Amino acid sequence: MSAHILDGKKLAAQLKEELKTKIAAAKHRTAKHPHLVSILIGEDTASQSYALSQQRAAESIGIHYELQKMPAKVSQSDVLALIQQLNGYDKVHGVIINKPLPDHIYFQALMNGLSPEKDVEGMTLINVGRLFLGEPGLVPCTPAAAMALLKFSGEDLKGKKAVVLGRSDIVGKPIALLLLKEDITVTVCHSKTIGLLDHVRQADIVVAAMGKKRFVQGDWIKPNAIIIDVGINDDHGKIAGDVDFDSCALRASYITPVPGGVGPVTSVMLMNNVVEAFKRQINLS
Numbered sequence: 001m002s003a004h005i006l007d008g009k010k011l012a013a014q015l016k017e018e019l020k021t022k023i024a025a026a027k028h029r030t031a032k033h034p035h036l037v038s039i040l041i042g043e044d045t046a047s048q049s050y051a052l053s054q055q056r057a058a059e060s061i062g063i064h065y066e067l068q069k070m071p072a073k074v075s076q077s078d079v080l081a082l083i084q085q086l087n088g089y090d091k092v093h094g095v096i097i098n099k100p101l102p103d104h105i106y107f108q109a110l111m112n113g114l115s116p117e118k119d120v121e122g123m124t125l126i127n128v129g130r131l132f133l134g135e136p137g138l139v140p141c142t143p144a145a146a147m148a149l150l151k152f153s154g155e156d157l158k159g160k161k162a163v164v165l166g167r168s169d170i171v172g173k174p175i176a177l178l179l180l181k182e183d184i185t186v187t188v189c190h191s192k193t194i195g196l197l198d199h200v201r202q203a204d205i206v207v208a209a210m211g212k213k214r215f216v217q218g219d220w221i222k223p224n225a226i227i228i229d230v231g232i233n234d235d236h237g238k239i240a241g242d243v244d245f246d247s248c249a250l251r252a253s254y255i256t257p258v259p260g261g262v263g264p265v266t267s268v269m270l271m272n273n274v275v276e277a278f279k280r281q282i283n284l285s
């Protein structure tokens, strides 16, 4: 048996087309368009290339993109002042703060200054609280992408047993909350978990988000399980996931590849949040 591939590029292309249509329709009705501001502090090469890919993704579907560059030595209060200014601009619907940040800048402090309605990364305390309570809000992009790929399988997920490997605030915990919202029974494992293999062996759904190259092995996988691999690890200049793809694909019913799985859908989820934020701010149903 070999698993069906949950193709992130294919899902991302579909979602992008849907967003493009929504944006065009909103523009037609309101003469307004979504506007994303991306704050980039310092000269980190990976952040610069991520910002460039955000710009391409945004502009390809009709989102206006504005890059706000700040020097690495900028003070936290100056960044907060910019964020507060952006909070007050009606034409700005979403703000993203690129990471990594210089050591003297605290991400959560910046987030706490950002209007939750413009928080397209879903990381303000209000949006985290909304996710916790299962209320509508802006959801962090990678967890939203993992869920979108899981649903893309078309399988009935209700009542299934899931194991989430990783409990970080930006990936593992929000994924666990999204799974719970779908009536999935969730176990969260971390570096101190005893008997991790036993948890994985019982799981109908495995979400791997540990940052450990090819950690999950095929013989741990329950036959026909669905595997979502969130990991991005360096593999001699290439990218590898947290799952040993070849052995796991022999047991699973569905599996995401790395690259080409969660990654492409994550960038579309950012754009989806911009569109959601835009619609709410202009009161468009």
Ligand SMILES: NC(=O)c1ccc[n+]([C@@H]2O[C@H](COP(=O)([O-])OP(=O)(O)OC[C@H]3O[C@@H](n4cnc5c(N)ncnc54)[C@H](OP(=O)(O)O)[C@@H]3O)[C@@H](O)[C@H]2O)c1
Binding pocket: 142, 165, 166, 167, 168, 169, 170, 171, 172, 189, 190, 191, 192, 193, 196, 209, 210, 211, 212, 230, 231, 232, 233, 262, 263, 266
């Ligand atoms: N595809 C995307 O768009 C995307 C976006 C963001 C992140 N990622 C990738 O997702 C992965 C996770 O990212 P992150 O930011 O959540 O990483 P992180 O903050 O380093 O968290 C890693 C989590 O994995 C757990 N862990 C580490 N080693 C473990 C082990 N041997 N057994 C069980 N649990 C273990 C840690 O447990 P403790 O809490 O006990 O330390 C922690 O909860 C990384 O590969 C990252 O590059 C991908």
